[in-house]
Amino acid sequence: MEKRVLSGMQPSGPLHIGNLLGALENWIELQNDYRCFFFVADWHALSTNYEDTSRIKEFSRELVIDWLAAGIDPQRSTVFIQSHVPHHAVLYLLLSMIVPIPWLERNPTYKEKQEQLGERDLTTYGFLGYPVLQAADILLYKPDFVPVGKDQLPHLELTREVARRFNSLYGPVFPEPKEHLTQFPKVPGTDGRKMSKSYGNTINLSDSEPVVRQKLKTMVTDPARVKRTDRGNPDICPVYDFHKIFSSTEVQQRVNRECRTAEIGCIDCKKLVADAMVQRLTPIWEKRAVLAAQPHLVDTIVRDGANRASAVSGPTLEEAKAAMKL
Ligand code: SF4
Numbered sequence: 001m002e003k004r005v006l007s008g009m010q011p012s013g014p015l016h017i018g019n020l021l022g023a024l025e026n027w028i029e030l031q032n033d034y035r036c037f038f039f040v041a042d043w044h045a046l047s048t049n050y051e052d053t054s055r056i057k058e059f060s061r062e063l064v065i066d067w068l069a070a071g072i073d074p075q076r077s078t079v080f081i082q083s084h085v086p087h088h089a090v091l092y093l094l095l096s097m098i099v100p101i102p103w104l105e106r107n108p109t110y111k112e113k114q115e116q117l118g119e120r121d122l123t124t125y126g127f128l129g130y131p132v133l134q135a136a137d138i139l140l141y142k143p144d145f146v147p148v149g150k151d152q153l154p155h156l157e158l159t160r161e162v163a164r165r166f167n168s169l170y171g172p173v174f175p176e177p178k179e180h181l182t183q184f185p186k187v188p189g190t191d192g193r194k195m196s197k198s199y200g201n202t203i204n205l206s207d208s209e210p211v212v213r214q215k216l217k218t219m220v221t222d223p224a225r226v227k228r229t230d231r232g233n234p235d236i237c238p239v240y241d242f243h244k245i246f247s248s249t250e251v252q253q254r255v256n257r258e259c260r261t262a263e264i265g266c267i268d269c270k271k272l273v274a275d276a277m278v279q280r281l282t283p284i285w286e287k288r289a290v291l292a293a294q295p296h297l298v299d300t301i302v303r304d305g306a307n308r309a310s311a312v313s314g315p316t317l318e319e320a321k322a323a324m325k326l
């Protein structure tokens with residue numbers, strides 16, 4: 001039997017190039033070796049955004065467009081929206097009966113996010129229980145692997161604990177998924193900090209070429225290089241981090257050399273990186289435009305994806321219910 005991989009993303013805003021270079025390019029690779037299930041976790045978005053749900057639908061559609069434009073192939077991978085497959089909600093309910101509350105309270109993200117999003121009231125049942133929904137999302141597809149970064153390992157461990165508890169109470173239904181560790185490259189935001197929606201420093205896949213060029217123009221550089229004649233240090237310049245990702249070796253070597261001698265100015269250096277980034281993003285933009293102009297195509301893809309996902313999640317749910325004698 002072919003090996004399965006499952007992963008999801010929350011529709012919490014436009015996808016940025018940090019997401020592209022981290023998770024998404026990894027997903028695109030995984031399609032070559034595994035049967036992949038990729039889902040938009042719209043119910044998870046509710047756990048932190050329940051007060052303003054106005055854009056979840058729009059963000060979900062945009063997310064699918066970004067995935068497809070970047071290279072997720074809906075023929076090979078099952079692409080769906082979580083809320084279109086109600087089995088997730090049913091298994092979430094069943095699992096919630098057996099998960100001890102202290103398991104959820106000790107989840108490191110629970111406290112961290114409450115602190116980070118201090119202006120929102122996250123003392124809700126849904127927010128505390130989101131790892132149970134996550135366990136249901138994963139276990140329904142009995143995946144062999146779940147792609148995770150190192151910081152998400154505790155979440156996957158919790159899913160495994162839930163599977164073990166279920167299996168020991170009712171019989172072996174859920175295999176324990178293994179991690180597929182993903183290396184995330186260092187992607188700086190335009191302010192030099194890590195690129196993140198919450199810092200407002202992102203370059204998005206949906207940005208147009210002029211917007212990308214403008215964002216790069218105002219990007220921070222080596223702070224010690226104030227005047228054109230000052231020598232710079234590419235090792236501490238976030239623009240150079242982008243060169244390492246997007247530019248040819250030749251351009252990287254040139255910038256590395258000429259920045260240190262002040263032969264090249266930051267404006268020209270940024271233009272070089274903008275050209276390289278635009279070149280890389282242009283095929284994605286072109287595909288995005290085609291998809292955005294055909295809403296019915298995206299609707300068909302996610303409807304077909306939900307059917308294919310249900311064909312796997314339905315039998316698993318029935319197995320779980322039977323094991324529970326329901
Ligand atoms: S020349 Fe380029 S690498 Fe050097 S400080 Fe300016 S932007 Fe950074």
